[in-house]
Amino acid sequence: MQIIRTKINWLTITVVLVLALMAVPGWADVERARQILDATGVKGGLVVHIGCGDGKLTAALRANDSFI
Numbered sequence: 001m002q003i004i005r006t007k008i009n010w011l012t013i014t015v016v017l018v019l020a021l022m023a024v025p026g027w028a029d030v031e032r033a034r035q036i037l038d039a040t041g042v043k044g045g046l047v048v049h050i051g052c053g054d055g056k057l058t059a060a061l062r063a064n065d066s067f068i
Helices: 002-022 027-040 056-061
Strands: none
Touching: 027 056
16 A cells, blocks of 8 residues: 555656646746736736747746746
């Protein structure tokens, strides 16, 4: 029974890590976010994501602590 729990725990940890890494913005997302922020002049505020793809660009738009 302990072996089964250990395997389930490792599986859970692995799945969570993979999902977290999938949400990390890539270079293209960061570059696009920079272009958007430069073009609009937005320096901070609330970033909201509602059904707009995988969320990587949304995550990249939180460029610093001025964004929530």
